[in-house]
Amino acid sequence: MRIATWNVNSVRTRLAQVVDWLQQERPEVLCLQETKVTDDLFPRDAFAALGYQMAISGQKAYNGVAILSSLPLEDVQVGFEALLPEDPEAPGLSEQKRVISALIEGVRVLNLYVPNGSSLRSDKYGYKLAWLACLQRYLAVQAGQGDPLCMVGDFNIAPEDRDIHDPERLTGGIMASALERQALAAALEGRLSDAFRLFEPEAGHWSWWDYRSGAWDRDRGWRIDHIYLSEDLLACATGCVIHKATRGNDQPSDHAPVVVNLAWSAGQDDEDGDGFSDGDGDGPPR
DNA sequence: ATGGCCCCGCATCGGGGA
Numbered sequence: 001m002r003i004a005t006w007n008v009n010s011v012r013t014r015l016a017q018v019v020d021w022l023q024q025e026r027p028e029v030l031c032l033q034e035t036k037v038t039d040d041l042f043p044r045d046a047f048a049a050l051g052y053q054m055a056i057s058g059q060k061a062y063n064g065v066a067i068l069s070s071l072p073l074e075d076v077q078v079g080f081e082a083l084l085p086e087d088p089e090a091p092g093l094s095e096q097k098r099v100i101s102a103l104i105e106g107v108r109v110l111n112l113y114v115p116n117g118s119s120l121r122s123d124k125y126g127y128k129l130a131w132l133a134c135l136q137r138y139l140a141v142q143a144g145q146g147d148p149l150c151m152v153g154d155f156n157i158a159p160e161d162r163d164i165h166d167p168e169r170l171t172g173g174i175m176a177s178a179l180e181r182q183a184l185a186a187a188l189e190g191r192l193s194d195a196f197r198l199f200e201p202e203a204g205h206w207s208w209w210d211y212r213s214g215a216w217d218r219d220r221g222w223r224i225d226h227i228y229l230s231e232d233l234l235a236c237a238t239g240c241v242i243h244k245a246t247r248g249n250d251q252p253s254d255h256a257p258v259v260v261n262l263a264w265s266a267g268q269d270d271e272d273g274d275g276f277s278d279g280d281g282d283g284p285p286r
Numbered sequence: 287a288t289g290g291c292c293c294c295g296c297a298t299c300g301g302g303g304a
Contacts, residue, residue, distance in 0.1 A: 009303085010293060034303085036294070061294045062302075116304050156304070175304070210304065211291035224304085254292080254304075 001071070001105060001262045002027040005152035005225055006246075007113070007208075007255035011035040011066070014253055015043050021246060022050055027259060028070050029104060031111035033154045035064030042066065057097045065100045065111050065153075075103040080134050083141040093127075093134050103147065105266040107233065110142070112153035117174050125174065128156070132183035139187055149230040150262075151192060154208075154255065156224055157184050159194065162203035163223035175224060192228040195240040195260045207242050208255045216247055227260045236262045 004027040008014040011032055022030065035042065035058050042056050047068050055076040058064035067073065077083065079094035082101075101110040112135070117128035142149060158176045161167035170176050196205070206221025215221065229237060243257040 013293070034293095116302095118303080154304095208304075212304090213288090213290055215291095222304090251292090 001029070001107070001264050002259055003029040003031070003107075003109060003150055003152065003227070003262065004257050004259040005031045005033070005111070005154075005227060006257040007033040007154040007225060007253060009034050009036070009253045009255065011064075012037055012041075012043060013251070015046055017246065017249055017252070019046055019050065021243070021257065022047075022052070022068075025243070025257075025259070026070075029109055030068040030257075031109065031152050032066040032068070033064070033098075033111070033113040034062075035066050036061055037064060055100055055102050057100045059097045063097045063113055065097060065113055067100055067102050067109060067111050069102070069104050069109075071104050073102045073104060077101045080138050083138050084134070087134070087137060089130065090134055090138075093131050098131075099138075105264065106148065107262075107264065108142065108145070108147040108149045110149060110151040110153075112151065112155070114154060114156045116156045117180065119174050120177060125180075129179060129183055132180065132187055136183070136187040136189070139189070139191070143191055143230075148232045148264075149192065149228075150233055150260070151228040152226070152258070152260075154224060155184065155226050157181060158222050158224055159184065159226075162201075163206075165206065165220045165222070175222065188228065192230060193234050195227040195229050195234075195237050196223070196242070196258065198234070198237055199240055205242055206244070206256075207258055209247055211254050225255055225258050227258055229260070229262075233262055233264065236264045238263050 052068040053073045056066040057078045080090040084090040098113040115128040118124040158164045207225035209216040209221040239261045247256045
């Protein structure tokens, strides 16, 4: 099963490019961020024609997330409030459409669009940190449900200096500050691992290039789009790549897709074939 | 040396993103 993530910066403006890429790559799952469209205007037909089901959560002009899947899409959960109904901070944090998840082949696919924060002096930076603290609580609840987790999206954070083209200049600033890096690490809490770094330790691999300053032509990028896997899925990961060629398209998104390949099928953890995963006491004795 | 863009909408500039 291949799971992809792509911040498309308007799904309507980028529709032809997304359709082309899906036809070429045919991932089972594509998670989109910054769809920038209300649910009634989402271009469902174009994706349905390619055989994809959809779970969407959008708003006008800003934000917006969607999950496209050619495999059955079950138990869709929208926003932090789906798992944190009692959290007094979560409702305010969920007014912006940045969180959606679904169960696909027994894998909980969680699609996130983390706030950018604008600058360290902006109120939006405080919002970003509060949002990440909420994500930490959300993931703690999610972990309790026991499903294998694949968390993808635009994290608007370069986790380490090797994820930025010019760490001497940029480390400490927005998307590379200590507080936001710590907040993300705390949310991962040792349970989730960066799939890309399983396969590639070197710097020089970016997923986002600013539209300004000729960043693409100079390859001045950041790796801020990530795929995180729980331990059970980590063992199944056979590759993780950034499709940077899309950034060279005419009228491109400023982000490139990231794709993970998982040697996974539903029920594969059912070792004795009794319809239950082992070790949880639910199955009959062997 | 610095910075240059792009998308949306009650639009033709302003707000916001990254």
